[in-house]
Amino acid sequence: MLRGWKSESKATSLVPAAKGAGRPVAPTTRPSNGMDQFFASIQGQHQLRILDLAGASQANISYITNLGHRLYSDDILRTLDDSFGSGPDFLTNQSDPGRIHQFLSQTLDFPPAHFDGALVWDTMQFLSPQLLQLTIERLRHILRSSAYLLAFFHAEEKAEMLPAYSYRIVDSKTLSLALRGERKPAQFFNNRSLEKLFHEFQSVKFFLTRDHLREVIVRR
Amino acid sequence: MWNKRKEDEYPAKPAPTPSPSAPSKEIMSTAPVTSYHPPERGMAVIGKTVLIKGQVMSREDLTIDGEVEGSVELQENRLTVGPHGKVQATVKAREVIVLGTVHGNVETSDKIEIRKEARLVGDLKTARIVIEDGAYFKGSIDIIKPELAKPVPPPKAERQAVAASAPSGAPVVAANSESKR
Numbered sequence: 001m002l003r004g005w006k007s008e009s010k011a012t013s014l015v016p017a018a019k020g021a022g023r024p025v026a027p028t029t030r031p032s033n034g035m036d037q038f039f040a041s042i043q044g045q046h047q048l049r050i051l052d053l054a055g056a057s058q059a060n061i062s063y064i065t066n067l068g069h070r071l072y073s074d075d076i077l078r079t080l081d082d083s084f085g086s087g088p089d090f091l092t093n094q095s096d097p098g099r100i101h102q103f104l105s106q107t108l109d110f111p112p113a114h115f116d117g118a119l120v121w122d123t124m125q126f127l128s129p130q131l132l133q134l135t136i137e138r139l140r141h142i143l144r145s146s147a148y149l150l151a152f153f154h155a156e157e158k159a160e161m162l163p164a165y166s167y168r169i170v171d172s173k174t175l176s177l178a179l180r181g182e183r184k185p186a187q188f189f190n191n192r193s194l195e196k197l198f199h200e201f202q203s204v205k206f207f208l209t210r211d212h213l214r215e216v217i218v219r220r
Numbered sequence: 221m222w223n224k225r226k227e228d229e230y231p232a233k234p235a236p237t238p239s240p241s242a243p244s245k246e247i248m249s250t251a252p253v254t255s256y257h258p259p260e261r262g263m264a265v266i267g268k269t270v271l272i273k274g275q276v277m278s279r280e281d282l283t284i285d286g287e288v289e290g291s292v293e294l295q296e297n298r299l300t301v302g303p304h305g306k307v308q309a310t311v312k313a314r315e316v317i318v319l320g321t322v323h324g325n326v327e328t329s330d331k332i333e334i335r336k337e338a339r340l341v342g343d344l345k346t347a348r349i350v351i352e353d354g355a356y357f358k359g360s361i362d363i364i365k366p367e368l369a370k371p372v373p374p375p376k377a378e379r380q381a382v383a384a385s386a387p388s389g390a391p392v393v394a395a396n397s398e399s400k401r
Contacts, residue, residue, distance in 0.1 A: 055357075072360040074358045
């Protein structure tokens, strides 16, 4: 499904989906073992605070609030563009301390242990190493102990551009992916580098899927 | 220009098609959102060029297409923030429809609709929420379950009087019970 990502490298951070095609790309569905495990970890609990960083969607709001939880929704990719621009300096701007501070205070400014779970989807791979490290530290800070974080990383290391999706929950094991556009990845990860990235968390578990999407579930 | 009709100011948007991933459970409405209709003549409207700072309270439906800073309260009515509306306020209403921009916490007893291209930053408390693709929302969502209307028992003395006056076997109806929506 994710094949055919490769395209000419674009200067902008986000290239609109279906550019030139003149029609929207229909959402596709895929199974997700990582998400299944995420929801299994909070099964039977109510009134939890769940953070969703992929932007508000009716599907995710419905699914999570129907489970009896409180959802906090944000579109981290949009804030990323607001903070670092969407031009050719997008990645270099991510090392500007002032912009980093602005980004973190706009997206992840919460009290310690505020959330009982976080769905960050594939957003982390578009952050430069320095910004990513600070973002992961902040996520660790705002998650309670033993809470789970679900993240996706594309596994095809030679891709110049990666698809950026809206992830919509169909059920605990199934996602609907709506293409938002393409983005230039800031870095690629293998299992070892992901373990290193989340080394301060209790555990890291991987699910490598057939569509080259590495699902990672991390326990705070 | 002066004879421009209201309809010309707010071209009706086509009704969006429901998302194929729309949920099947019923806290959220899965029905397609109706298109925005401009306020009817005689309805309360804060126009595009109006800026209000302070407290806005209304006992009728209200459309804000200008700017409001402070608080907006329409406990039993609907607030519509039009495409040009900018609200920087805490909002309490029965129902809120956002097509413009809202910065502030919103509490409704019934429903919040965030339409395509609307922007809402704040914490929401509501019984139902409808959000269209393309809308920007940042904040928390608390779904409050509407309590079932319970019949209010009459005061003890009144209850005795009602029971005494009722014929044997006839149903007793509390005198002060109110019908709730």
